[in-house]
Amino acid sequence: NHVIVCGYGRNGKQAAQKLLDYKQDFVVIEKDHEVVDKFAEEDLLFIEGNANEDEVLIEAGLERASTIICALPSDADNLFIVLSARQINPSLKIISRATEETSYRKMKLAGADNVILPDKIGGDHMASLVVVPDLIEFLDNLSISGDDDSINVEQVSFENVCPSGDEQAIEKLDIRRKTGCSVIGYKGPTGEYVVNPEPSLVLKKGSKLILIGRPTQIESLKNLYNV
Amino acid sequence: NHVIVCGYGRNGKQAAQKLLDYKQDFVVIEKDHEVVDKFAEEDLLFIEGNANEDEVLIEAGLERASTIICALPSDADNLFIVLSARQINPSLKIISRATEETSYRKMKLAGADNVILPDKIGGDHMASLVVVPDLIEFLDNLSISGDDDSINVEQVSFENVCPSGDEQAIEKLDIRRKTGCSVIGYKGPTGEYVVNPEPSLVLKKGSKLILIGRPTQIESLKNLYNV
Numbered sequence: 295n296h297v298i299v300c301g302y303g304r305n306g307k308q309a310a311q312k313l314l315d316y317k318q319d320f321v322v323i324e325k326d327h328e329v330v331d332k333f334a335e336e337d338l339l340f341i342e343g344n345a346n347e348d349e350v351l352i353e354a355g356l357e358r359a360s361t362i363i364c365a366l367p368s369d370a371d372n373l374f375i376v377l378s379a380r381q382i383n384p385s386l387k388i389i390s391r392a393t394e395e396t397s398y399r400k401m402k403l404a405g406a407d408n409v410i411l412p413d414k415i416g417g418d419h420m421a422s423l424v425v426v427p428d429l430i431e432f433l434d435n436l437s438i439s440g441d442d443d444s445i446n447v448e449q450v451s452f453e454n455v456c457p458s459g460d461e462q463a464i465e466k467l468d469i470r471r472k473t474g475c476s477v478i479g480y481k482g483p484t485g486e487y488v489v490n491p492e493p494s495l496v497l498k499k500g501s502k503l504i505l506i507g508r509p510t511q512i513e514s515l516k517n518l519y520n521v
Numbered sequence: 522n523h524v525i526v527c528g529y530g531r532n533g534k535q536a537a538q539k540l541l542d543y544k545q546d547f548v549v550i551e552k553d554h555e556v557v558d559k560f561a562e563e564d565l566l567f568i569e570g571n572a573n574e575d576e577v578l579i580e581a582g583l584e585r586a587s588t589i590i591c592a593l594p595s596d597a598d599n600l601f602i603v604l605s606a607r608q609i610n611p612s613l614k615i616i617s618r619a620t621e622e623t624s625y626r627k628m629k630l631a632g633a634d635n636v637i638l639p640d641k642i643g644g645d646h647m648a649s650l651v652v653v654p655d656l657i658e659f660l661d662n663l664s665i666s667g668d669d670d671s672i673n674v675e676q677v678s679f680e681n682v683c684p685s686g687d688e689q690a691i692e693k694l695d696i697r698r699k700t701g702c703s704v705i706g707y708k709g710p711t712g713e714y715v716v717n718p719e720p721s722l723v724l725k726k727g728s729k730l731i732l733i734g735r736p737t738q739i740e741s742l743k744n745l746y747n748v
């Protein structure tokens with residue numbers, strides 16, 4: 295149930311750092327011996343080898359992994375890994391970077407769940423600093439260390455929140471008092487989002503609630519609703 | 522009070538798209554005549570020229586701009602613009618991309634407020650898809666069009682929330698009923714963050730509240746507290 299990170303370049307290193315912060319188990323596949331040597335002392339588990347080779351992926355535990363992050367610099371290499379990984383483990387979550395916009399569709403076709411274009415994400419982030427600066431500052435300043443300044447967001451389905459099947463208003467559920475979590479969004483049965491819904495909004499069958507909380511609050515939420 | 526985007530490559534294009542979504546006034550400086558020709562039909566205001574030249578920056582209205590986004594592919598070019606822009610307009614918000622990590626400090630020294638490394642942001646985003654997938658899905662699915670599915674987050678200072686200067690508990694303020702906005706964070710006087718604070722938490726002098734809401738809710742918040 296671990297994560298495999300392919301490539302310890304700029305993208306892979308940053309991804310690994312965040313996984314460490316969240317105490318998420320992971321292993322890094324890196325073919326450059328000097329890179330492995332240099333960082334192996336730190337708290338990282340490396341497999342020295344080429345992620346393009348099925349045996350290396352299997353050595354990294356691909357068959358029982360939850361997720362693979364393809365962070366090699368070349369789109370062709372990442373595409374090759376996406377295809378191999380999807381063949382070996384059909385239920386794996388596959389996340390890949392891509393440099394070229396034209397690679398996006400190819401990677402999706404090959405089986406990637408998420409394709410990240412760093413230049414797009416970077417441009418988006420620059421504009422977000424202009425249009426939603428307080429949101430960006432809030433998210434950037436959270437040091438995700440499991441304490442009071444850690445954030446988590448959880449989606450809970452109508453079926454979990456209202457196991458009887460009766461459609462109820464958000465305020466009737468009294469979630470804040472019971473779990474400490476706050477409702478920040480609602481996703482209706484046809485996929486439409488409402489940010490910060492009114493307490494009087496009635497949950498429809500097939501909808502989802504989006505809640506924010508600290509790790510302990512999210513934990514009580516999950517316990518209460520059997521998530 | 523507009524934004525200047527330097528360069529209409531991958532980063533600049535994505536930044537411009539987001540600014541358009543948020544109906545933010547902006548102008549793009551692009552030196553490639555073919556690029557200007559190709560995109561000028563769209564709803565974009567272009568200035569054809571080299572953002573490295575002071576006259577071009579001034580033609581783009583740098584002296585009265587609120588923000589400049591330096592999105593050229595070369596770190597040296599962006600650094601040059603950061604320096605020029607800071608000289609011409611000391612109160613400008615300067616956001617620059619950088620490819621090399623070593624450029625980060627140089628750009629900060631030259632006067633940039635924010636320096637974005639697309640590979641770092643990309644790596645961070647890939648890991649976030651693993652550790653906070655529901656938060657990422659929530660943020661990604663918001664189509665920021667000014668309606669019910671638009672998000673905004675606002676920081677409000679203690680001084681605005683409690684103009685009398687008396688320290689009060691969050692629940693006493695009754696912000697949710699008065700404005701519709703929900704409190705999602707608290708930033709204490711010494712900078713420490715609390716995610717989703719308890720309603721009983723007492724606001725200290727010098728602190729800030731972080732609130733989430735739809736645009737109309739944020740508007741009432743700003744009116745209520747004279748932000």
Ligand SMILES: [Ca+2]
Pocket residue numbers: 447448449654655
């Ligand atoms: Ca979840």
Ligand SMILES: [Ca+2]
Pocket residue numbers: 427428674675676
């Ligand atoms: Ca603000």
